[in-house]
Amino acid sequence: MDVVLIGQNQTPGIVAVQQVGEQTIRWYRREDGKLSTTEVEFFPFFFLADDALLEGFPRRHWLKELAGSNFYRYLAAFTRWHDMWEAVRHVINAINMTSSRRISSYSETDLLHLRPDPLVQYLLQSGVTLFKGMSFDQLRRLQISFHALSHRNRPSDARKSEDRIVAIGLSDSEGWKRTLDGRKLREPEMLAELMHSIRERDPDVIEGHGLSHHILPYLVRRCELHNLELTIGRNESPIKSFSPRGGTGERDLESAFFDVAGRHVVDTYQLAQTYDFSKRSFESLSLRHLAAHFGFTVPDTLQLNREQISTLWHQEPTAVLELAQYEAVLTEQLSRHLSPSYFYITQMCPLPYGTVCRSGSAVKIESLLLREYIRQKHSVPKPQVGVQTSGGYTDIFMTGIASNVLHADIESLYPSVMLSRGIKPGTDELGVFQVLLKELTTRRLDAKRAMQNSDDEQRRHSLDALQSSLKILINSFYGYLGYARGLFNDYARADEVTTSGQELLRTTIKQLELYNALVIEVDTDGLFFSPPDNVRGEEAEDLFVEKMGAALPEGIRLAPAGRYKKMLSYKKKNYALLDYRDRVTIRGSALISRSLERFAKVFLQLCIHKLLQEDIEGLHTLYVSLRKDIMEHRWNVLDFARTETLHDSIDVYEREVESGKRKPSAAYEVAKRSGLPVRVGDRVTYYVTGNHANVKIVENSRLGEEWDPNFPDENTAYYLERLEEAAHKFEIFFEAEDFKKIFSSDDLFGFRPEGIKIINRYKGSFTEQLPPEEERGEFGIWLDEDDRT
DNA sequence: AGCTGTGGCAGGGAGG
């Protein structure tokens, strides 16, 4: 008999529940320090545990401290009620309210062939309407896309007191129904109209681009200002905000999540961010860039920037309203591309659609595990305390420029390792982990096959969404093992996965070197190498990769992942590639990073292009002309300013600096000195002033917009030093004297590129026996005398 | 209540 329990902090009064029969449970209540019991009829379920009160009860695992897991979702409603049937009714109401009148998690085609959860069975018997087998398009009919324009994105904007909603556009699949039509409404009326139209349309889903970072915080704030509540819930309840990192810290709406009773809040900006995280294909996450990326048509008349909008609003408000409408259309189109995969996950995971959209993979995996444990009425483990001690293997064997480079990777390394070695959490007594992993992998391969065999564009798109969302989920099973809050975490198993992965990568390196390939750089599951001379052409290359993969165990596959004309290898995780269509890809934080000033980033980029073309003269010209531009202030503040995000409020920052917990930071100091109101999440652009290269930046920096091109006061010495630092990265590609010649303006005798060669440095091969450590320089026996210290 | 992992590079401040 399983013991089922309730946590005391959630349930004043009720301390424990014991299942005493198939449909009977026993309540334990604390009254005046004594325990009383009541038996009630119930459907099978689990509850949270309270250690101290369970002495002597049979149990396998405590269900303790579960507040923090998704398990809680099932239980939250129960624990607030003392009367069981009242509680059940409450759950039904809660589900009705928070899950959009449906439990979309349960579809007719139950992905994992699991019987519906007891809760769902019970609800069905109780006559609650469940929308089963609903398609994505059916869902969308109940959806509303939403866009509000406001000026509140930068600290400087806060100075203009005209921040207000300038337009609200509402759209659904029937087209535009309602927009503020230019009537002069005061803000409270405008807000009331917005709330009214949401209630009237009663959407299940509210979408917007930047919904949770800009639009909703803005609306909530404006409502507060007028003593209104943003009541857009199904039950007329106000929107609720909460901190995604737990705790009740200070309220900052910009980083909050929002719950609207009975509706799902979906932010297309967040969806795009997640999409970009895995594919890295967006240059910007603005609606306009994303629209261009997906090939939506954007009329020229609507290509306006924020300042123009502000002006236009005063002159021709209808044009702005058109823009707002169009942005809502773009949001809707964007969502059509990005949200289907989340919808499919919702059909598997016992989580509402909106939650699936905003939560990470670990939450989804855990919800699947819990789903089966609950179905089998089995108790659930506590998270393990500990740390993971290993990760992927990364190494570099050559720096310089290599020609004819192949990229190969071990396909789905970690999932494959887990499947082939049968790795699962030690606490997973029911063995659900492996079953899930296998099933999801099979499903994904099926979807991929079906996609390739389908002629229907629409169907291919939805199958692709399905398989790519499964891929992300599958890849996260490893991460879940090392997740500190995961109920089924297991650090030893996480280590086993990574060390097995390391072994496989090392095996592959040895195999490649055995066949005379030159291995350049490896990282976790991928390898860059030059194949031996007798391997030429794509066909031969693929065959070669296949042959190399033959050394790997059953179930582990080495696959071609790209072929390149040239590769510039700089450091671990830092390289550039030139493909056969002459496109350049740059990777790594040392070569390309948002934190670099624009001039340095562009300089590095152009240098890398020149290096890949082995254009030495071009390098020199680049350096000399940029140096001259800097000295003559021939640039814009955005070329040399740095932009940083303020992650904490000024108050928190000052407190932590005072207590020595953190060091002074230029971005915060600049914000303080400027006297502008600053909020968490704001980005501050600043540049360095002063007259020598070693100034303290914290004390010598100004807000970017204070820079005046007519009286440029940027610290030229400092920025010239920054240029030197950027150029310095290329030192390892040349002989010392050559490097000095290229990156110098001292052209007394004219610059002559003749005789200058790019140097490749080898760190010895992986397999060969290296001389003892002390006889080697950083890059081994191939180092020049000069470089050995 | 809500939160996937490790490895690597660079830059800046503090203190020697």
Added chain:
DNA sequence: CCTCCCTGCCAC
């Protein structure tokens, strides 16, 4: 000058 520590950003 140097090292140490922290943060931010990035690769996988």
